Each structure stands twice: as C-alpha cells, then as structure tokens.
Amino acid sequence: MYKAPRGTSDILPREQGYWRYIEEKASSLCQLYGYERIDTPVFEDARLFIRTIGPGTDIVEKQTYSFEDRSGQEMTLRPEGTAPICRAYIEHGMHNLPQPVRLYYFASIFRYERPQKGRYRQHQQFGFEALGDDDPALDAEVIDMAWQFFAFLGLGGLSLLLNSIGCKLCRPNYLERLKGYYSEHVYHLCQDCKGRLVRNPLRLLDCKKPSCQGVAQSAPRSTEHLCPHCKEHFESVMRYLFLLGIPFEKNHRLVRGLDYYKRTVFEIQPQGEEGAQTALGGGGRYDDLIEELGGRPTPAIGFAAGMERIVLSIRMQGIATAAPSSSTVFVAYLGEGAKDEAVKMTAALRRTGISAISSLGDRSLRAQLRQANALGAAYALILGEEEVASGTVMLRDMARGEQKRVSMDGVVSILDKGNT
Numbered sequence: 001m002y003k004a005p006r007g008t009s010d011i012l013p014r015e016q017g018y019w020r021y022i023e024e025k026a027s028s029l030c031q032l033y034g035y036e037r038i039d040t041p042v043f044e045d046a047r048l049f050i051r052t053i054g055p056g057t058d059i060v061e062k063q064t065y066s067f068e069d070r071s072g073q074e075m076t077l078r079p080e081g082t083a084p085i086c087r088a089y090i091e092h093g094m095h096n097l098p099q100p101v102r103l104y105y106f107a108s109i110f111r112y113e114r115p116q117k118g119r120y121r122q123h124q125q126f127g128f129e130a131l132g133d134d135d136p137a138l139d140a141e142v143i144d145m146a147w148q149f150f151a152f153l154g155l156g157g158l159s160l161l162l163n164s165i166g167c168k169l170c171r172p173n174y175l176e177r178l179k180g181y182y183s184e185h186v187y188h189l190c191q192d193c194k195g196r197l198v199r200n201p202l203r204l205l206d207c208k209k210p211s212c213q214g215v216a217q218s219a220p221r222s223t224e225h226l227c228p229h230c231k232e233h234f235e236s237v238m239r240y241l242f243l244l245g246i247p248f249e250k251n252h253r254l255v256r257g258l259d260y261y262k263r264t265v266f267e268i269q270p271q272g273e274e275g276a277q278t279a280l281g282g283g284g285r286y287d288d289l290i291e292e293l294g295g296r297p298t299p300a301i302g303f304a305a306g307m308e309r310i311v312l313s314i315r316m317q318g319i320a321t322a323a324p325s326s327s328t329v330f331v332a333y334l335g336e337g338a339k340d341e342a343v344k345m346t347a348a349l350r351r352t353g354i355s356a357i358s359s360l361g362d363r364s365l366r367a368q369l370r371q372a373n374a375l376g377a378a379y380a381l382i383l384g385e386e387e388v389a390s391g392t393v394m395l396r397d398m399a400r401g402e403q404k405r406v407s408m409d410g411v412v413s414i415l416d417k418g419n420t
C-alpha cells in the first residue's frame with residue numbers, strides 16, 4: 001500500500017474549510033495593507049538558496065530537497081519563499097516600480113525535517129514582503145500586519161518577540177564577543193552547538209537543548225552591540241510599535257534560522273511556549289539580500305506564517321470557521337426514462353448557478369435519499385415515470401422530510417429564488 005510520504009499529508013475535503021478561512025482572512029488583510037499577490041515556481045536553481053539562506057544553516061546543510069534535472073542543472077524545491085521573491089524582483093526590474101514594492105504569496109515549502117506535530121517535510125506558508133525601503137516605519141507596518149493577521153483569524157494567547165541582530169558593520173564585532181563567551185562554556189554545549197560555534201555562532205542562541213539554554217541566557221546581547229545606525233533604527237521600530245499599540249517582548253535569543261537577516265527580526269508564538277519549536281510565523285529585515293543576488297542595493301523586510309500550525313491552533317482554540325454550505329440539490333430518479341430527465345435537470349440547475357448532484361446507476365429510492373442525506377443536500381428532486389409523464393417533479397425538503405409536487409418547468413426558478 002502506498003502512503004503519503006513521511007512528513008506530508010493530504011488535506012481532505014472536510015479540512016478544507018480551515019484552509020479557505022485562513023486564505024480568505026489573509027487575502028483581505030493584504031488588500032487592506034496594499035499588498036499584491038505573486039507566485040513563483042516550486043523549484044529554483046539550487047545556488048539561489050545556498051547563497052541566500054546560508055551554507056552553514058540547518059536548512060541548507062540538512063534539509064533541502066535537491067535534484068539534478070535532465071540537463072544536469074542542480075535544482076532545489078523551494079525551502080522558503082523570500083529568496084525567490086528577491087530573484088523575481090531583480091528579474092522583472094521591480095526597482096522601476098514605486099518603492100517599496102509590497103507583495104504576498106501562498107507557497108508550498110519543502111524541508112527535509114524530522115517530522116513531528118507542527119513540523120513537516122512539506123508545509124504551506126502565507127507570507128508578505130515589502131521591498132525597497134529601510135524606513136523603520138515599514139518594519140512597524142510589516143509587524144503590525146503580521147499581528148493583525150492573527151487578530152483577523154481570532155487567535156488569542158500569542159506573544160510577539162522582537163530583536164535586532166545588527167548589520168554587516170556591527171555584527172562581526174558582536175559575533176566575536178559571542179564566540180569568546182561560548183568558548184568559555186563549551187563543555188556545557190550539545191554536539192550541534194559545538195559545530196555552530198565554528199560555523200554559525202548566532203544560532204547558538206536559539207538552541208532548544210536545556211543545557212545550552214542556560215548558557216544562552218547569560219550570553220552577550222546583540223542589542224548591546226549595535227552600531228549607532230542600527231541602534232537608532234531599532235529604537236524607532238519600537239517607538240512605532242508603541243504608537244500602534246502592538247505589544248511586543250524584546251528577546252535577545254531570537255536570531256531566526258536563515259542567514260540573510262539584518263537588524264529587525266521578529267516571531268509570533270503561542271504564549272508560554274517560547275523556546276519550543278512552535279512559532280506560528282516569523283520574519284525580519286534582509287537589507288543586503290537583493291544586492292547579494294546581483295541587484296541594486298534594496299533594503300527589504302518580510303514575514304511568513306506556517307498554515308498547518310495555524311490550522312492546529314484554530315482547532316485547539318475552537319474557532320468557528322464558516323460552516324460548509326449545504327445548498328446542494330440531489331436529483332434522484334426511478335427508471336431509464338426518468339434518468340434522462342434527471343441528467344437534463346441537473347445540468348439546467350447547474351447552468352442557473354444552483355449546486356446540483358445527480359444520482360447514478362440503478363438504486364432504490366431509499367438508497368438514493370440516504371445518499372442525499374449523507375451529502376448534506378438541502379433538497380432532493382425525485383423523478384419517476386409518473387412525474388415524467390405529467391411534466392412534474394417531487395421536491396423534497398431534506399431537513400423537514402416534507403415533499404410536494406411542482407411543475408418541471410418551474411422547479412429551477414423555485415429553487416433559484418429559494419422560494420420553496
């Protein structure tokens with residue numbers, strides 16, 4: 001028996017309501033904030049991700065789905081959505097548009113992870129990016145938008161964590177201090193962190209192992225080693241967030257898992273679960289990324305949320321998403337002559353914009369009505385030889401279990417007007 005690959009899952013019809021709910025809220029949010037939709041390919045040149053996410057990161061080292069295509073080119077299934085958008089920004093000359101360019105996306109993301117609750121090998125992200133401005137008011141806009149997204153969804157009990165990890169001028173000095181501090185505590189570190197100390201010291205701070213967490217707690221803080229420019233930027237971001245009334249917590253251990261971030265980084269997590277791998281979404285500035293990809297210097301900031309984790313939270317918090325519509329009409333028949341009429345009538349209903357399903361095969365009326373019930377049909381139309389001969393049809397209200405005879409010519413307009 002085949003099964004969905006480990007770490008992936010099918011989204012069955014009965015679960016689709018949650019997904020439509022999130023997509024609708026996300027789309028109206030983007031409309032409100034002036035963000036336009038963009039879609040990029042599911043796979044890209046592998047080098048795009050190695051260069052942007054960073055060779056020393058978990059994603060690039062252990063998690064990409066990469067393959068050589070038939071012409072020998074190395075391709076990677078998108079392990080995140082930001083680098084492809086930067087690639088598209090450059091490729092389509094978006095620097096010629098009014099800046100910043102505000103874009104959003106829904107995208108399947110692929111990471112070869114150890115699957116667990118809320119952590120999958122294929123997941124779906126809703127993300128948005130504002131490219132072409134370094135005004136701290138834009139940081140506040142993106143953070144506000146992320147925060148409002150969860151308010152739109154009706155999700156409560158969330159924390160917004162904020163940090164600044166500096167820029168290419170001040171970060172090297174900070175990293176030296178961080179390495180100095182960690183070198184003194186190397187015996188307490190897990191095996192992974194011993195590697196991070198050499199390859200990616202910033203990631204030492206967000207290790208989830210208890211022994212490493214203790215060391216991280218007293219580690220030097222990036223916000224205390226910012227250059228004057230970054231310091232001013234961070235203070236302005238916080239001031240705008242105060243102005244907007246967005247509650248945030250400064251968290252010096254928030255560093256994010258991708259190398260492209262500069263200055264502002266933020267994450268939204270369920271309260272009390274800080275440190276666990278439960279972020280519903282995260283983002284930050286990536287001011288050098290477009291230039292590193294060969295574009296003009298273009299500061300930018302963005303955010304992405306994991307839709308599976310949001311579905312889990314919506315279910316846990318018992319949030320009511322729209323009830324599935326049960327307006328379908330089920331067309332039942334008895335006998336071959338009546339079947340022709342049923343096929344025609346089902347098509348006529350659909351052409352008028354009424355959702356309709358026709359029975360199939362040769363089954364008893366009882367079995368057909370049972371199916372109508374199971375499908376949640378609001379009405380059944382029943383056609384037998386007598387109805388065909390007299391140009392009528394039985395209209396059955398499934399909830400009430402009542403039925404009446406109506407003319408075949410009139411039934412479409414009766415159902416269309418909801419005038420039953």
Ligand code: HAM
Pocket residue numbers: 079080081082111113118119120121122123125127128129257278279280281282283284285301302303304305306307308309
């Ligand atoms: P990220 O933090 O790697 O950021 O992913 C964003 C969100 O996707 C996470 O907060 C989480 O909700 C969800 N997520 C990540 N990995 C998984 C997984 N294996 N299974 C289920 N959900 C997952 C980014 O990808 C950045 N591109 C965000 C960004 C946009 N930064 C700037 N602009």
